[in-house]
Amino acid sequence: MAKGGTLREVQCYHCGAQFxxxxxxxxxxxxxxxxxLLVEDVVIKAAxxxxxxxxxxxxxxxxxxxxxxxxVEAHQGLEVxxxxxxxxxxxxxxxxxxxxxxxxxxxxxxxxxxxxxRITSGYFEIAPANQSDRFxxxxxxxxxxxxxxxxxxxxxxxxDPPHAPPHENSAP
Ligand SMILES: [Zn+2]
Numbered sequence: 001m002a003k004g005g006t007l008r009e010v011q012c013y014h015c016g017a018q019f020x021x022x023x024x025x026x027x028x029x030x031x032x033x034x035x036x037l038l039v040e041d042v043v044i045k046a047a048x049x050x051x052x053x054x055x056x057x058x059x060x061x062x063x064x065x066x067x068x069x070x071x072v073e074a075h076q077g078l079e080v081x082x083x084x085x086x087x088x089x090x091x092x093x094x095x096x097x098x099x100x101x102x103x104x105x106x107x108x109x110x111x112x113x114x115x116x117x118r119i120t121s122g123y124f125e126i127a128p129a130n131q132s133d134r135f136x137x138x139x140x141x142x143x144x145x146x147x148x149x150x151x152x153x154x155x156x157x158x159x160d161p162p163h164a165p166p167h168e169n170s171a172p
Pocket of ligand 1: 017
């Protein structure tokens, strides 16, 4: 089995599990929560109204592209050359091009804003990823922070052992 360069690490955007996939995979199922994950780069060339746009890869909104969503999540980066109206969670650099229009909160490790870009509103949180939260994606910015759900419920405690009578006072 050849290894070098054929695997990449991804993080499930449903449950946060991190695992390795083939570098050529376009969609995978999370081994922990079994939900489908999009792992390829997404290029938006036209207007899109969606609830959520999520990928373990990159999202590029081209000049004629427009994304209106409640959540955009891109683990490897986001480029906006068109219009974006959404909350954004990004695990890579965010680039807002000179024709880019942005409206919405953002959490990302870095943001680059070209002269000419327009940001109507948004709470920006620039947070480098740490080890336990490697892609920086565990929480949305702003007042709607929710603690990450614990996917593993604690195991049931073992049943109580039967009460044995004490033996210290055995009869002489
Ligand atoms: Zn998962």
